[in-house]
Amino acid sequence: MLAMLCLVAVLGTVQQPVEIQLASGGKSDYAIVIAQNASPSQRRAAEELQRFLQQMTDAQLPIVTDDPASLSQVRKAIALGDNRLLRESGVPVDWKALGDEGFAIIPQPPHLFIVGSPKRGTMYGVYSFLEDGLGCRWYSSKVSFVPRKRNLTIKISPRTEVPAFEYREPYFTDAWDKDWAARNRVNGTFPRLDESTGGKVSYGPFVHTFYALVPPDQYAKDHPEYYSLVKGVRDTQRGQLCLTNPDVLRIATETVKRWIREMPQATIFSVSQNDWTNPCECENCRRVVEEEGSQSGPILRFVNALAEEIEKEYPDKLIDTLAYWYTEDPPKYVRPRRNVRVRLAPIGACFAHPFGTCQQNMKQFQNLQAWARITDQLYIWHYTTNFAHYLMPFPNFDELERSLAIYRDNGVKGVFYQGNYSPGGGGEFNELRAWVLAKLMWNPDRHFWTLVDDFLQGYYGKAAPYIRRYIDLIHQPVREGKTDSEDRRAHVHIFDPPTAPYLRPELLEQAQKLFDSAEKAVRNEPEVLARVQHARLWVEYAQLAQRIGKWQVVGDQYVVGRDPETLRLRDTVLEKIRRFGITNVEEWSPVQKFIDRISAQDKQSYPxxxxxxxxxxxxxxxxxxxxxxxxxxxxxxxxxxxxxxxxxxxxxxxxxxxxxxxxxxxxxxxxxxxxxxxxxxxxxxxxxxxxxxxxxxxxxxxxxxxxxxxxxxxxxxxxxxxxxxxxxxxxxxxxxxxxxxxxxxxxxxxxxxxxxxxxxxxxxxxxxxxxxxxxxxxxxxxxxxxxxxxxxxxxxxxxxxxxxxxxxxxxxxxxxxxxxxxxxxxxxxxx
Ligand SMILES: [Zn+2]
Ligand SMILES: [Zn+2]
The missing domain is CATH 2.70.98.10 (Beta-galactosidase; Chain A, domain 5)
Structure with a gap:
């Protein structure tokens, strides 16, 4: 665990910062140097560096390769990755410590070296240099910030970074944009990352794969014993696998090998329980459960045995399984092999408060700690939206502030933060969440609220102070009411209704006033104004959701949704849903269903x-x-x-x-x-x-x-x-x-x-x-x-x-x- 804490460390001795003049009067003395055999992601890194430096300074730095003839022309270089110039300079690099994704930025006047693996390390080093060193930001797929400085002189100290997590996935629609994902250094399976960005952590089948591994269609008739024995009967419909049967292991292993051949780009394969219970009760399986004290025992033994076989042929591929529902408790003895990842899902927790600081997420926290005691190869499936109301305020920033550090400190290696992944996106603070999470997934020690303010400033401009006050406002109910003896804070869950106690109508009214000011502050900037209006939709939607189900006496009729305020909110929300291309206001349900529902209400009335x-x-x-x-x-x-x-x-x-x-x-x-x-x-x-x-x-x-x-x-x-x-x-x-x-x-x-x-x-x-x-x-x-x-x-x-x-x-x-x-x-x- 201590080793995990020091992942982000500076290699070698600390040196004084070095001053480098990158451009002066729109011209630069520098060239970008890459190896002749540079990888696709290193070539991309060179082009991106060239592009953004030109946007900043007007200077176009040439990209040259490290053959002696070209190098002889170069007086000052920003040299990327491993190349002749680096080797000739004698700058020491601990390549092993950098791994696939780490990088070092080393000023060695007159040159600057950005070194990392050809896979993604060099590319990430370039993006970190542009972002942390020069102030570029890629807030969303559409909103970036590139500072303008025709005279650009920087002070730079050597630094080395290695990400805290090997798998980093903010699961939001906008975060699937290839450029955004590469520039913000996330590497999950859903972004459209490809060879040009150094690939990604790519899943073969994702979860609940038991029946895909040993298909009942194929085997149930002749070999019912491959499946769970449940109350004396082999269940081949809604069961699991008999995990102590050697034939089951053999067939499942063959299936995974076939998947590896069929999906050569995939790096990790799920061998995990079906999405229901009914584990096998045969004598052998029961004995393992007894020895290990948990249903995770037979699964992990099975997954380990399979992973051992896979490793012989495919040492780089990983096997992923679940600790979920009936397998939530860790086993007593068996430990995940080197190439096995165990994925925990803290579903049902309160997401308002950091894990372990609230009774409503203590169970999930203790489960995490129990697993952390036996392995440092956990992956997490974390939730960060209201799945019943994507557009509704979800005040979980205090929890987000801490969760990645908590995971890092508990031996977690990979994180998947599930937000609104519907085609149209547009949910509450989706872009902010994805961006801030990407930063924290790389380094959980970064200051959360500084990141939030950075995003707000870049995304909402002059309206930022009002949006920040709005964020504080909607978090009031989850912060107030805790004393030593009682906890009356509002808690937050991922399917909360519009009547949830933290959505106080009077706070939503105050929020509307803040948005009046926010819109006024940016009234002459149409693009920023649209972003502010989009953010206001989350308040308007919550108010509408609180009112649309509300029956009222209007005149001599009992009606729903027909008072002037509800009608005004309805028109506003529907207009914005169309304008911002929102396709879902809840998981699994197209937005048209919502539109039909609130429109149909017009037709009902009672005297x-x-x-x-x-x-x-x-x-x-x-x-x-x-x-x-x-x-x-x-x-x-x-x-x-x-x-x-x-x-x-x-x-x-x-x-x-x-x-x-x-x-x-x-x-x-x-x-x-x-x-x-x-x-x-x-x-x-x-x-x-x-x-x-x-x-x-x-x-x-x-x-x-x-x-x-x-x-x-x-x-x-x-x-x-x-x-x-x-x-x-x-x-x-x-x-x-x-x-x-x-x-x-x-x-x-x-x-x-x-x-x-x-x-x-x-x-x-x-x-x-x-x-x-x-x-x-x-x-x-x-x-x-x-x-x-x-x-x-x-x-x-x-x-x-x-x-x-x-x-x-x-x-x-x-x-x-x-x-x-x-x-x-x-x-x-x-x-
Ligand atoms: Zn069995
Ligand atoms: Zn709570």
């Missing part, structure tokens, strides 16, 4: 009945189970019931609903009631069901007071007996510091704070004595009253993250004879 007096306004939707969707105290803009929209059942959720039996969402939940009678303060609703059950419900405001009464009569108007046990189901909106209080029939005081989520069943001596009070800071106090002799149970049920607290009444179950009825009645005072 509303409104009751109003001087103190309250109550909105009822008879067609949705006689649901009360809104109770507004006079002078306050806020519904004291929850809004619909949090579940797929919307609009039949939120607010007040009632059932004829105790099961959640049973009879009456979303049936269509008819209005029998209505006045400004009272409505009578009726539902007649084929079973003979008849429900009559009155909702009344009392005089001019803030009191609401709901009374339902369940009557059997049929010919045979019917069982009912009515249950009320109000969802009250609550916020910080909410609590229930009551006094039980036995005289005991009851109190329950609304935190996290939970429930309480209060009955018999614990039954509240006819009243439960719900108080929330900054909101009206609710007193819910009921006839206690009629109620069997009061059910408190709360979910603090969703700002919901229920006070539900259950009547005892009763068999109604024809003509009989039972009544459920409650009243509420809003104070």
């Amino acid at each position: 509303v009945v409104t009751l109003q007096n001087g103190a309250l306004r109550v909105d009822i939707v008879p067609a949705l189970g006689g649901r009360i969707v809104r109770i507004l105290p006079a002078g306050k803009g806020r519904n004291i019931l929850t809004d619909a929209g949090s579940t797929p059942e919307a609009p039949a959720d939120g607010g007040y609903e009632e059932y004829a039996t105790r099961e959640y969402r049973s009879i009456g939940w979303r049936d269509v009631f008819t209005v029998k009678m209505a006045s400004p303060t009272q409505v009578l609703l009726e539902l007649k069901l084929p079973s003979g059950l008849e429900i009559l419900r009155t909702v009344s405001l009392i005089g001019d007071s803030a009191m609401l009464v709901v009374e339902s009569t369940y009557r059997n108007s049929g010919q045979s007996p019917l069982k009912v046990s009515p249950r009320s189901h109000p969802e009250f909106a609550c916020g910080e510091g909410a609590r229930y209080t009551w006094r039980s029939v036995a005289g005991a005081r009851g109190e329950q704070v609304v935190a996290d989520f939970g429930y309480m069943e209060l009955r018999q001596e614990n039954l509240p004595d006819g009243e439960v009070v719900l108080q929330t800071r900054g909101m009206p106090t609710l007193r819910l009253r009921f006839p206690r002799e009629e109620v069997e149970q009061v059910y408190l049920n709360w979910h603090a993250p969703a700002h919901r607290a229920n006070i539900e009444l259950f009547l005892p179950e009763k068999e109604l004879k024809p003509g009989e009825s039972v009544r459920l009645r409650w009243e509420m005072v809003v104070q």
Whole structure:
């Protein structure tokens, strides 16, 4: 592990910086020297150096080869890679320490040597010289920065760099651009890197390859024993392989050899479990699991044996496997061979906080440490976007700041950071993430926020300070609320909904103001303005996503997505999706589905009945189970019931609903009631069901007071007996510091704070004595009253993250004879 820490070290002794005048008045004394037999990537490096120096200084440096005749013309050289000039200069180079990708930059007046392997090392040295030495930046495939200096004199000290990771893959669409990837020194399998850029870490088959290695189509019929024994049966459909069967090893090895022949450019091949469980339970496999204490035991023994065979013929090829799901725990004894890589995927972790600093990613962190104790050949599959909402803010910068150093310190050799890889890209900070990650994948000790600011300055120009404040703003909820004794910070997961606690509507409002200023700052620069407008889309999308599912009373109709603000956001978001070529707002789903969904909402509406007096306004939707969707105290803009929209059942959720039996969402939940009678303060609703059950419900405001009464009569108007046990189901909106209080029939005081989520069943001596009070800071106090002799149970049920607290009444179950009825009645005072 210590060895990993010092990967980026300076070779040889430290020397004083040397001053070099590269250009003066648009002219240069220098030539670029490469070997006659320079590799394609070294030739590319020479051309790129020539191109960018010319853009900087106007001087065009000639590219010459190292044959004696040409060299005799050269007075001052920037010499690339191994060549005659380098050898004649006597500059020592530790080629082995540099490996395939490391480089050294060595000033030796009058020359400057940039040395590295012909594979990629020399090329990376040239890009580092241009970037770190001369200030060039390649922020995205479209946005670069090349400083202009017709007089260019630099001070340069010798330095050597070797990347911290052998495999570096920021998995974003824009990062697949060949030039971008080469210039930013990433080498993963997806960028369009080729021979001219020194190739890459190229995968044959990627993951979940067991059935590709030993295809059931070919073998299941005659050799079911090649596959998992699961509960006594060989599973050839959704099983794994029997990893202790020598024939399975032989066939899998042959398959990998065939893959190597068929895909000569590939450097690493996956031998990994299928994407489900069902490992083999045969006696031999079970014994290995027992010895090794984990299902990773038989896999790693198998993969090692296969890799040993492959090594004999193909010593440079690597074999990759997974530590994932049922193989997550490391084995006790077996260790990965030299040419084996184990890929861990910390799926399910909180990505707001650095690993090991939050309970919600401790398990993944401990698993990483457990593997790190047995190997320094890990690869990581890391996640860095919201896969359900690519365009939504994903405040994980604090975690990104640390994660690569944590991986480096735990023996990781390769990193794959999965972001938005859809064809159109355009997700939240995709370009920034890819660029900053590329820098940290090379050297995790670089200062994260300096890199972020560098990118913002280069990409957003004068708007950069506002975008930086926006980044800080959206990170507030994941930073606030941690003390020694409790952790109330918001956490971030990769499939979070728009209602996630860190997407506070008031912060999104503040973000809009910052973007007003940001747009103003760059209003005369159309290209930069477009980038700022694109960044603003992430806020607009989040606001729209929070609103599109939200049902509202508009006029005398209950509708969704039709208030002016939602319509404005919708038009803006759709225009930008088209303008910026965004193809997916979520993984696996084309953007057209999203467009269709939000467009279809226009067509739905339900009539509303409104009751109003001087103190309250109550909105009822008879067609949705006689649901009360809104109770507004006079002078306050806020519904004291929850809004619909949090579940797929919307609009039949939120607010007040009632059932004829105790099961959640049973009879009456979303049936269509008819209005029998209505006045400004009272409505009578009726539902007649084929079973003979008849429900009559009155909702009344009392005089001019803030009191609401709901009374339902369940009557059997049929010919045979019917069982009912009515249950009320109000969802009250609550916020910080909410609590229930009551006094039980036995005289005991009851109190329950609304935190996290939970429930309480209060009955018999614990039954509240006819009243439960719900108080929330900054909101009206609710007193819910009921006839206690009629109620069997009061059910408190709360979910603090969703700002919901229920006070539900259950009547005892009763068999109604024809003509009989039972009544459920409650009243509420809003104070
Ligand atoms: Zn087996
Ligand atoms: Zn967390």
